[in-house]
Amino acid sequence: MEIIRNFPAVSILLCLFAGILSSGLKAKAAKALNAVLISVEIVLNFCALAYTIFVEAPFVYVMGKFPAPWGNEIRVGVLETFMALFFCVIMMLSMLGGAREREKEIEEGKQNLYYIMVNLLLSSLLALVYTNDLFTAYVFVEINTISACGLIMIRQNGRTLEASIRYMIMSLLGSGLLLLGICFLYDLTGHLLMSNIKEQVQILAASGSYHIPLVVALGLMSVGLAIKSALYPFHTWLPDAYGYSTLSSAAILSSLVSKGYIFLLLKIFYRVIGFDIIGENKVIHVLFVFGIIGMIMGSVSAIKEDNVRRMIAFSSVAQIGYIYMGFGLGTEAGTIASIYHVISHSASKSLLFVAASGLTDASGGSPRYRDLMGAGYRNKLAGVAFTVGSLAMVGMPIFSGFISKLLFSQAAIGHTYKMLPTLIALAISTVLNAIYFMRTVILIYTPMPEGLSKSGNREILMRENLSKSVALVCFILLNLILGLNSDPIIRLIQHGLEMFD
Amino acid sequence: MGNYLLLNYGEAVAMILFGIGFANLLLQNNLIKKIIGLNIMDTAVYLFLAEKGYISGRVAPIVVDGVQEVEAYINPIPSGLVLTGIVVSVSVTALMLSITIRLYRRYHTLNLDEISTLLKKEGL
Numbered sequence: 001m002e003i004i005r006n007f008p009a010v011s012i013l014l015c016l017f018a019g020i021l022s023s024g025l026k027a028k029a030a031k032a033l034n035a036v037l038i039s040v041e042i043v044l045n046f047c048a049l050a051y052t053i054f055v056e057a058p059f060v061y062v063m064g065k066f067p068a069p070w071g072n073e074i075r076v077g078v079l080e081t082f083m084a085l086f087f088c089v090i091m092m093l094s095m096l097g098g099a100r101e102r103e104k105e106i107e108e109g110k111q112n113l114y115y116i117m118v119n120l121l122l123s124s125l126l127a128l129v130y131t132n133d134l135f136t137a138y139v140f141v142e143i144n145t146i147s148a149c150g151l152i153m154i155r156q157n158g159r160t161l162e163a164s165i166r167y168m169i170m171s172l173l174g175s176g177l178l179l180l181g182i183c184f185l186y187d188l189t190g191h192l193l194m195s196n197i198k199e200q201v202q203i204l205a206a207s208g209s210y211h212i213p214l215v216v217a218l219g220l221m222s223v224g225l226a227i228k229s230a231l232y233p234f235h236t237w238l239p240d241a242y243g244y245s246t247l248s249s250a251a252i253l254s255s256l257v258s259k260g261y262i263f264l265l266l267k268i269f270y271r272v273i274g275f276d277i278i279g280e281n282k283v284i285h286v287l288f289v290f291g292i293i294g295m296i297m298g299s300v301s302a303i304k305e306d307n308v309r310r311m312i313a314f315s316s317v318a319q320i321g322y323i324y325m326g327f328g329l330g331t332e333a334g335t336i337a338s339i340y341h342v343i344s345h346s347a348s349k350s351l352l353f354v355a356a357s358g359l360t361d362a363s364g365g366s367p368r369y370r371d372l373m374g375a376g377y378r379n380k381l382a383g384v385a386f387t388v389g390s391l392a393m394v395g396m397p398i399f400s401g402f403i404s405k406l407l408f409s410q411a412a413i414g415h416t417y418k419m420l421p422t423l424i425a426l427a428i429s430t431v432l433n434a435i436y437f438m439r440t441v442i443l444i445y446t447p448m449p450e451g452l453s454k455s456g457n458r459e460i461l462m463r464e465n466l467s468k469s470v471a472l473v474c475f476i477l478l479n480l481i482l483g484l485n486s487d488p489i490i491r492l493i494q495h496g497l498e499m500f501d
Numbered sequence: 502m503g504n505y506l507l508l509n510y511g512e513a514v515a516m517i518l519f520g521i522g523f524a525n526l527l528l529q530n531n532l533i534k535k536i537i538g539l540n541i542m543d544t545a546v547y548l549f550l551a552e553k554g555y556i557s558g559r560v561a562p563i564v565v566d567g568v569q570e571v572e573a574y575i576n577p578i579p580s581g582l583v584l585t586g587i588v589v590s591v592s593v594t595a596l597m598l599s600i601t602i603r604l605y606r607r608y609h610t611l612n613l614d615e616i617s618t619l620l621k622k623e624g625l
Contacts, residue, residue: 145593146596149596149600158607158608158616164600165604168596168600169526169535173527176519176522176523180519180546180549183546183549183553192578
């Protein structure tokens with residue numbers, strides 16, 4: 001059993017080496033390697049999750065020979081392993097769902113580059129989840145940014161190039177602020193390991209000295225990571241990046257890349273600063289306000305959108321707003337709701353992207369909103385999947401989105417002055433979500449009038465694109481599991497947060 | 502407040518430089534000027550780290566003449582962080598430059614707003 005303690009570190013290293021190996025392989029071999037790698041990652045992280053649940057205590061794995069205050073280490077608890085496992089599963093389904101599009105849209109001879117990027121992205125995500133060292137986190141944040149940029153620009157047209165440069169600009173602003181925040185914190189505490197920083201920060205907070213630099217450092221890191229995960233006013237790159245990149249990239253970017261940064265922010269809140277200090281800090285009010293504005297403005301932009309993939313992308317802006325609103329409540333219940341929403345949003349957003357591409361395939365490849373009329377009849381599985389994803393986003397019971405909205409409102413109740421704004425914003429945002437998602441669902445189930453049928457429209461059967469069908473079925477099941485069986489997951493999140501200290 | 506600022510003038514300069522770089526990266530329209538802004542911003546962080554890591558009267562932590570007392574040397578970690586940061590910044594700059602070249606070949610301009618208008622005309 002002791003051998004399982006090595007698994008998290010091995011999983012990070014395996015991804016890195018697979019990335020290097022892919023550069024010398026042909027496209028087919030790289031694809032096979034990537035599939036094997038993700039399956040192995042799922043097994044490794046599942047074992048780690050089982051182990052942490054079994055021993056009921058987090059463990060620290062020392063990287064290299066040097067012990068705590070000097071060396072580098074990773075820390076493994078229930079929440080970390082669960083998130084890592086979940087990220088791997090979503091990654092696998094996203095890669096499965098977009099296999100055909102990748103072959104079509106990426107130039108011949110450059111396809112193995114795509115798998116390098118995916119492997120490096122997975123390694124950086126796992127490292128962000130597991131690391132106990134702030135500077136290592138910064139380095140992997142940059143690796144994450146670079147590989148995500150590669151995923152956007154590998155499908156070459158003007159839109160993706162522009163989107164990738166806008167993405168890089170915003171991301172670099174964010175990582176500059178994050179780096180400065182980490183440097184401030186290092187100067188204040190003299191440590192880079194999260195647990196050591198926390199001890200020192202607790203001492204500083206108790207004595208009240210260096211209060212302003214501490215707030216500045218926290219503010220810089222929060223704002224930096226908020227910019228990187230596309231909180232509302234910093235989302236300008238997002239619709240183009242999600243709307244025009246190849247399908248797997250869009251699914252991975254929306255459901256994994258931004259969530260990795262959010263998880264790092266969560267770790268900073270709990271493991272670096274300490275949640276009792278965060279709760280009294282004014283920085284979270286800022287996150288709360290921008291979260292609420294994002295919830296509404298993201299949905300308003302989505303309603304105005306004519307391209308179905310860009311519409312789903314704008315809906316991401318709104319959902320990121322939800323997550324930051326939960327952090328902004330400053331209570332444990334709010335954080336649990338946010339983490340649950342990270343999970344449910346990842347599951348349903350990648351489902352929506354894959355389903356939308358199935359619908360556009362049945363409509364002559366046009367992502368235009370009005371061309372999708374009757375697409376639910378032409379591609380039955382994609383129609384059902386899109387409906388499930390939409391209902392989850394709107395927050396219907398039995399689907400995953402309902403649980404997170406329920407948790408958000410439960411967390412808000414009893415809060416002295418944030419209760420009303422939260423509940424009102426939740427209500428408005430739900431109605432707005434319903435407007436654009438239900439409008440699309442109704443449209444895809446409106447039969448095309450006789451004589452208007454376009455030449456590109458055709459029936460798509462389930463076995464025609466088998467990998468996408470499998471991915472869609474798995475996504476639907478995942479959503480139903482999250483919606484119907486939420487109690488164990490919520491208990492697991494609670495347990496994981498307790499282990500964070 | 503004021504005398505602290507004078508005492509730590511190196512850090513103050515680093516913060517001003519960071520602001521200049523940040524504003525350039527965010528607000529300039531020209532892509533090359535944006536990249537210059539990025540480099541100023543990153544360099545400002547390194548200046549800040551170097552300022553914080555330096556203790557006057559001590560030397561770089563390389564053992565010469567057998568002197569092994571801790572009091573003789575400065576803290577090596579900030580220098581290590583600066584080196585790591587430089588590696589990251591170089592690779593990011595290279596990536597930004599390569600995308601800029603791609604965009605310039607396609608649209609014959611470095612102005613991001615012009616590129617956006619050209620894209621709208623393309624109507625992809």
